[in-house]
């Protein structure tokens with residue numbers, strides 16, 4: 001049996017409050033899973049790791065609340081940093097052109113009909129843009145392309161969607177999985193675009209059934225408490241997206257921009273897009289865009305540019321059953 005220790009570290013993202021770091025001891029090697037965001041995470045991580053060495057630092061995905069301190073810990077312990085290939089490539093892109101993500105975000109939002117003032121507020125306050133230094137000295141050693149086996153039966157598998165190279169770590173003998181933000185309890189993982197015209201929700205809706213099929217009991221997520229029952233949680237999230245797709249499909253019975261769709265969608269706690277803070281607005285508009293792009297890829301809706309702003313409109317049948325399930 002491996003031992004799994006959870007280290008909860010604070011993060012300056014109000015909606016989440018904290019992130020989970022895990023220390024796995026397999027008997028032959030020790031693995032740190034994710035590394036928090038700010039230097040506040042270092043003392044609790046070092047205290048848990050103690051004086052012994054760690055062999056691997058596995059990063060579930062590239063978001064700043066999961067890979068801060070990775071460079072520091074890599075140097076300190078001489079451990080090998082493992083990350084999904086898609087995320088490693090994205091980090092190299094950010095390193096060679098730090099402004100590339102901000103430019104992409106602004107361009108996609110402009111085409112989505114988002115007012116300039118809101119685009120400016122969102123790009124200025126975006127956690128990636130405010131934490132570019134996290135990526136400046138980042139270096140990985142091993143990149144996961146699909147699947148990777150480590151010692152003691154431990155497997156890493158790619159599950160793109162939340163990020164292009166998002167990965168989970170499986171410990172078969174403990175019936176356990178570390179999912180990062182791919183599967184979370186209580187909150188639906190944010191699915192936003194990671195490039196222009198890439199169907200990230202399509203990636204995610206393909207990853208979820210594959211994850212459900214693993215049928216693992218103990219789930220150790222990137223935020224909130226560990227829980228039991230991977231299959232059911234994957235299905236709940238899958239069904240959430242199908243009903244979201246239905247809602248978006250109904251809205252574009254009348255031609256609409258993605259921004260208009262986001263303004264009309266129902267958000268938790270009855271909030272409106274305009275009452276949200278900029279981080280929430282970014283998530284909401286991103287969610288509208290990914291659902292529209294997915295419906296367009298499936299041929300259910302089409303988009304037409306009107307003065308360089310896309311308007312979406314229904315062009316085919318809704319592609320899912322009302323009771324769609326992956327169980």
Ligand SMILES: [Zn+2]
Pocket residue numbers: 061063162181
């Ligand atoms: Zn994330």
Ligand SMILES: [Zn+2]
Pocket residue numbers: 019063065066181222223
């Ligand atoms: Zn996260």
